[in-house]
Amino acid sequence: MEIEENYLYTKEHEWVSIEDNIATMGISDYAQEALGDVTYVELPQEEVEVEQFEQFVSVESVKAASDIYAPMGGKVTEVNRKLEDTPALINKDCYGKGWIAKIEVRDMDESTNLMSAEEYRNYLESLGA
Amino acid sequence: MSLLPTEISFHHTPLEDEHIALGAKMVGFGGWFMPLQYENIISEWEYNRKKVSIFDCSHMGEFIIKGEAVIGGLDRIVTQTIADMPLKTCRYGAMLNDSGGVIDDLIVYRKAPQEWMIVVNAANIEKAARHFRAHLNHNAHFEDISFKTAKLDLQGPQSRDVLKIFAPGVEKLNYYTFDQFQILGIPCLISRTGYTGELGYEIYCPWEKCKEIWKSILNNDTVKPTGLGVRDVLRVEMCYSLYGHELEENISPLEAGLEKFIDEQKEFIGRRAILSRQPLRRIVYFVSASRKSPRAGHKILDDQGQDIGEVTSGTFSPALEKGIGIGFMNIMAKTVENKIFFGDQKNKAAASVVQRPFYKGGSLKA
Numbered sequence: 001m002e003i004e005e006n007y008l009y010t011k012e013h014e015w016v017s018i019e020d021n022i023a024t025m026g027i028s029d030y031a032q033e034a035l036g037d038v039t040y041v042e043l044p045q046e047e048v049e050v051e052q053f054e055q056f057v058s059v060e061s062v063k064a065a066s067d068i069y070a071p072m073g074g075k076v077t078e079v080n081r082k083l084e085d086t087p088a089l090i091n092k093d094c095y096g097k098g099w100i101a102k103i104e105v106r107d108m109d110e111s112t113n114l115m116s117a118e119e120y121r122n123y124l125e126s127l128g129a
Numbered sequence: 130m131s132l133l134p135t136e137i138s139f140h141h142t143p144l145e146d147e148h149i150a151l152g153a154k155m156v157g158f159g160g161w162f163m164p165l166q167y168e169n170i171i172s173e174w175e176y177n178r179k180k181v182s183i184f185d186c187s188h189m190g191e192f193i194i195k196g197e198a199v200i201g202g203l204d205r206i207v208t209q210t211i212a213d214m215p216l217k218t219c220r221y222g223a224m225l226n227d228s229g230g231v232i233d234d235l236i237v238y239r240k241a242p243q244e245w246m247i248v249v250n251a252a253n254i255e256k257a258a259r260h261f262r263a264h265l266n267h268n269a270h271f272e273d274i275s276f277k278t279a280k281l282d283l284q285g286p287q288s289r290d291v292l293k294i295f296a297p298g299v300e301k302l303n304y305y306t307f308d309q310f311q312i313l314g315i316p317c318l319i320s321r322t323g324y325t326g327e328l329g330y331e332i333y334c335p336w337e338k339c340k341e342i343w344k345s346i347l348n349n350d351t352v353k354p355t356g357l358g359v360r361d362v363l364r365v366e367m368c369y370s371l372y373g374h375e376l377e378e379n380i381s382p383l384e385a386g387l388e389k390f391i392d393e394q395k396e397f398i399g400r401r402a403i404l405s406r407q408p409l410r411r412i413v414y415f416v417s418a419s420r421k422s423p424r425a426g427h428k429i430l431d432d433q434g435q436d437i438g439e440v441t442s443g444t445f446s447p448a449l450e451k452g453i454g455i456g457f458m459n460i461m462a463k464t465v466e467n468k469i470f471f472g473d474q475k476n477k478a479a480a481s482v483v484q485r486p487f488y489k490g491g492s493l494k495a
Contacts, residue, residue: 036358037169040419040420060422060445063358065422
């Protein structure tokens with residue numbers, strides 16, 4: 001199970017990488033593995049305001065749909081349009097080309113609600129992963 | 130992302146250790162602990178449609194009934210005509226309750242003039258056995274051989290080429306016929322049937338010998354193991370009904386599109402009920418306008434957003450590269466140019482009702 005060292009993680013297996021006040025987010029290797037082949041991503045609208053841990057994306061695999069939650073609150077500034085035609089980018093490169101959305105962070109303190117890579121690794125171990 | 134919990138206590142097929150050793154993701158299905166997938170669903174799907182896959186279907190139930198069909202009561206329990214079945218042929222049909230609901234769908238095999246094998250769904254073994262015991266009379270003898278009989282499905286365009294190596298003569302079987310063969314000296318009943326839309330066979334063998342057969346067929350480099358995940362995608366692409374989804378005790382087989390498998394000319398349990406009741410809904414097959422897939426439990430809506438039905442099965446179709454679904458629509462509902470929506474009022478996606486099957490390129494009758 002790959003874990004990107006410099007990213008932050010949620011208990012629901014989203015990752016986020018914050019640069020200046022822009023948070024780029026996606027789902028972790030554990031999540032993409034659990035989902036299997038991603039067949040469709042319902043992307044959020046750009047400009048929409050989301051709260052931290054609010055459901056704002058849906059990711060579908062062949063047999064199921066899963067809710068994805070915003071790891072940080074703020075305004076969605078950009079979505080990864082490449083996922084519309086090639087949703088499998090999430091399986092191939094979940095921490096890179098498979099990013100889902102960028103959020104303009106409203107309150108940087110919300111990052112204290114997230115886990116470091118180290119904490120996420122321990123969390124996955126506690127789940128028996 | 131949220132992940133679903135799983136059931137707790139299961140029956141186990143004779144191949145469970147093999148599945149786990151092959152790295153299968155295991156899940157609960159119909160009360161059994163079964164392989165969902167070995168690699169990933171799309172590659173397993175492609176392998177089945179182009180080459181040949183083996184499925185462990187030992188969870189399915191098998192009954193042996195001895196006795197004359199009409200006199201013993203069997204003919205009155207099943208909806209399809211069976212009295213005129215040639216030996217070594219199979220026929221698909223259903224058994225109904227008094228009010229015309231489907232207790233189970235099943236395949237009848239005629240093994241001898243007065244010997245029948247009935248194949249039922251895993252989740253329905255107990256209630257189906259109860260129904261047979263209650264309605265067969267003393268002129269028939271009933272035996273549940275479900276836990277003595279394993280079943281392996283070999284399916285795909287290359288299945289015949291592979292299976293004839295193990296069971297010479299199997300290449301002569303026509304669609305929906307069967308015979309007795311030996312694989313590695315083990316007696317097996319093999320029928321040319323399946324649930325994938327491809328050329329394929331179902332191999333019924335003794336429970337304790339199943340592992341030997343599984344291993345030696347898998348030793349053939351052409352064959353790959355395939356899980357229930359793909360099995361479901363394949364059957365939805367063919368518009369085959371699945372009990373618990375399109376078939377239920379509160380669904381009439383006429384609503385579920387089973388007319389072809391019902392002999393209205395003969396007397397059977399539930400006949401009067403289904404013929405006297407006006408169908409309230411009809412089964413529909415629909416293709417999503419996008420890659421977004423319908424799911425069981427979604428509503429079916431018309432262009433005004435009115436609730437006109439419910440989705441019973443849905444999946445992404447690798448063949449169509451779109452979502453596909455099966456559901457029931459109110460018989461009175463009107464659609465404009467077969468356009469419907471699936472989802473709910475807040476989040477719905479467009480789809481078109483189409484003729485079955487979704488997948489037309491199968492090798493089924495090859």
